[in-house]
Amino acid sequence: MQKSSRRRLIGGNGKGQSFTVIEAPIAHSQRRKAIIAFWVTLLVTALLGGTVASHYMHPILGGAVGIASGFVLGVVFGFLVIAWPIFRIVWWWTPEMLLGVFLVYGWTWLMLATPLWLSLGLVVTLALVSVLVRVIRYGLMAVFWCLTVRHRLRMCFAAFVARNRQGTLPFILLARPTPAGERVWIWLRPGLALPDLEKEDQLARMAVACWAKNVRIAPASPKYAPLIRVDVTRRNTLANTVLSNLPDHVPDGMPADAPVSPVVPPVGVNLNDIPVRSRRSPDINDSRPRRARTPDPSPSDDYDGNDYA
Numbered sequence: 001m002q003k004s005s006r007r008r009l010i011g012g013n014g015k016g017q018s019f020t021v022i023e024a025p026i027a028h029s030q031r032r033k034a035i036i037a038f039w040v041t042l043l044v045t046a047l048l049g050g051t052v053a054s055h056y057m058h059p060i061l062g063g064a065v066g067i068a069s070g071f072v073l074g075v076v077f078g079f080l081v082i083a084w085p086i087f088r089i090v091w092w093w094t095p096e097m098l099l100g101v102f103l104v105y106g107w108t109w110l111m112l113a114t115p116l117w118l119s120l121g122l123v124v125t126l127a128l129v130s131v132l133v134r135v136i137r138y139g140l141m142a143v144f145w146c147l148t149v150r151h152r153l154r155m156c157f158a159a160f161v162a163r164n165r166q167g168t169l170p171f172i173l174l175a176r177p178t179p180a181g182e183r184v185w186i187w188l189r190p191g192l193a194l195p196d197l198e199k200e201d202q203l204a205r206m207a208v209a210c211w212a213k214n215v216r217i218a219p220a221s222p223k224y225a226p227l228i229r230v231d232v233t234r235r236n237t238l239a240n241t242v243l244s245n246l247p248d249h250v251p252d253g254m255p256a257d258a259p260v261s262p263v264v265p266p267v268g269v270n271l272n273d274i275p276v277r278s279r280r281s282p283d284i285n286d287s288r289p290r291r292a293r294t295p296d297p298s299p300s301d302d303y304d305g306n307d308y309a
Contacts, residue, residue, distance in 0.1 A: 045070030
């Protein structure tokens with residue numbers, strides 16, 4: 001049974017509460033990748049950097065400069081590989097963190113720039129406008145659902161959607177609102193494919209997790225197979241009332257139960273109204289073979305207009 005790597009959060013009562021930061025298989029895989037990245041970067045940079053530096057200084061000093069440069073770059077690349085799961089978590093929560101920074105610093109700036117009563121009045125007015133104005137309310141709700149769907153899909157990927165052998169999950173990119181719900185773009189990691197996600201039972205469970213009616217998955221790019229899109233449907237836009245201007249063309253004095261005369265289609269067709277198709281002018285650059293035209297049969301000279309049996 002695999003154990004998860006744990007860290008200890010110290011509380012005020014001296015007791016610790018454990019929580020999972022990075023799962024053990026992912027942490028072990030990232031450490032192995034970091035070691036490989038460190039040594040590859042060190043060797044390549046030391047050889048190339050030492051060769052270039054030897055042309056401008058003593059060869060021994062140039063080799064030392066190359067090794068030092070490779071060591072520094074190897075440490076940097078190894079750190080980036082190890083910290084990649086942390087960067088991915090930061091990417092997941094980037095919109096919420098930016099929103100929190102905006103609210104905190106916006107409120108601080110407003111308190112410093114205006115009196116307290118004016119600051120509270122502006123905040124209350126902004127909140128009332130956001131709730132009462134329909135366009136603003138729908139826009140805020142659309143942004144809320146886009147942020148929520150990203151996290152709900154991440155929970156689905158971690159809970160029951162297939163993952164690759166290293167345990168890495170698909171990378172959730174962006175989300176935008178649609179008339180029926182939300183659309184999310186996802187980049188699949190190596191080891192996953194579209195058929196692994198579009199199973200009926202998984203789509204039904206994803207719809208339940210996203211609090212939606214149904215979920216559809218389709219390719220998002222004709223060139224890149226890892227890029228897919230997830231369409232989350234919350235409402236049926238075709239069931240809404242469609243406004244029409246046809247009643248405006250009805251006369252005011254016409255009763256509601258007036259009979260409507262059926263439209264009678266035309267019986268015959270006048271061939272004189274059909275335009276004659278113009279002949280295409282021959283193209284001198286057209287090299288396609290032409291079929292010899294059979295001449296029209298012409299009556300013989302001794303034909304007197306009578307038919308003989």
